Amino acid sequence: MKILDESLLDFAHRHAVDFLSALPERHVGSRASREELLAALGVPLSDEGEVPGAVLDSLAGQAERGAVAMAGPRYFGFVIGGAMPVTVAADWMTSAWDQNCGIFVTSPIVSVAEEVASGWILDLLGLPTTGSVGFVTGCQMANFTCLAAARNAVLRSAGWNVEESGLVGAPRVNIVVSAEAHVTIHTSLRMLGFGTQSMIEVATDEQGRMLADELARVVENLSGPTIICAQAGNVNTGAVDPLRRMAEIAREREAWLHVDGAFGLWAAASADRKHLVDGAERADSWATDAHKWLNVPFDSGLAITRHPSAHRAAMSVKAEYIEHTAGAERDPFEYTPEFSRRARGIPLYAALRTLGRRGVEEMIDRGCARARQFAELLSRDPRVKVLNDVVLNQVLVRFDDSDAATREVITRVQRDGTCWLGGTTWHGIVAMRISVSHWATSEEDVERSVAAILRT
Ligand SMILES: Cc1ncc(COP(=O)(O)O)c(C=O)c1O
DSSP, X not given: OOSOOHHHHHHHHHHHHHHHHHTTTSOSSOOOOHHHHHHHHOOOOOSSOOOHHHHHHHHHHHXXXXXXXXXXXXXXXXXOOOOOHHHHHHHHHHHHHTOOOSSGGGOHHHHHHHHHHHHHHHHHTTOOTTOEEEEESSHHXXXXXXXXXXXXXXHHHTTOOHHHHOSTXXXXXXXXXXXXXXXXXXXXXXXXXXXXXXXXXXXXXXXXXXXXXXXXXXHHTOOSSEEEEXXXXXXXXXXXXXXXXXXXXXXXXXXXXXXXXXXXXXXXXXXXXGGGGTTGGGSXXXXXXXXXXXXXXXXXXXXXXXXXXXXXXXXXXXXXTOOOOSSSOOOGGGGSSOSSOOOTHHHHXXXXXXXXXXXXXXXXXXXXXXXXXXXXXXXXXXTEEEOSOOOSSEEEEEETTOHHHHHHHHHHHHHHOSSBOEEEEETTEEEEEEEOOOTTOOHHHHHHHHHHHHHO
């Protein structure tokens, strides 16, 4: 068996080039049904195996219709970034290296690249330089990791050691969330032993920002260990909670303040937008994504805390056979729920070093400018109403002030294929969601997409 099969890598390269070069003009959504894909891919597992090139061919043959062009510039669904060329290339190298980067000993290069990238991220986001960073799969696991550190730290302050004693018999923890908290806050808390019913919800304003006075009123009546979850970037409107005021309230109450900033936290990297996340740096932990607005390939999220020892205490593992570092070296698994994992910090390192400060800032500003362009062009049409203040990269749109019409437009746009966007319910009414997270979306892409939306 050969370790290196160059022809196979060339083959994969060819397929990747074909896929990527078709992206700008292809139908953006998927056009294959489950049945079609099953007919093509659902072959019986053979006894002897198949020729690898034929397997790649079979997969690539289905990607044209069965994959979604979310790596392209006119995909505006959910909050999904693309992948900059250097990050795709670095990701290939990551696969070729196949590093298990749990500890320094298993991959010094990854440990150091992640250590360096951690410093850059803290700096770009304006967070404490002594903070800790874990490279997780996405913002859900970032929320989970940060909230695990939060749970254990607030209970430790109340005299309870979760790492040793678990949760049975532990003091009650007050969990304060926004009525607009992202679902992954709920999922993360559930995985950490807090049922959704145990969460205290604080009302929000019309843009989805937590009402700070309401938060102050809620926490006044609480005693005991408390975690407050803030949000930087509402998944529908992009709105950011009043973080500075929330941080003051949390500090007075000695509560742990966590910020879910999957995409919105990146506003900190832009001189024109960092006022939106003013006060974020005063929180105790922050969850964000690199696979959204930083445009590195999936899966890449960041769990950041002000308290490295709490972070490590919640995540680290001890076993006789594991050679922990004794010096300044970083064992990456001390900051993530995973034990073995992909070296996802490598593409992230490549993205940051290639972009530099200015490049990151321009990417964020570009996304915001294109979102405003969408809002301006669409709102010229009397049938269209923009429902949110477009502060970041999110736009909410409604057609003919009608749920049915709005749903119909979304369906037709998806069928048309010029661009792809989805729907949501906002304050009880149906809306189209437009999220501009791709690094390469141009003014012309927005014009073409607006024309397609209005045409349908
Ligand atoms: C505010 C917010 N938090 C968390 C998430 C979850 O992120 P991920 O899909 O990377 O787990 C999202 C996803 O859109 C989000 O918008």
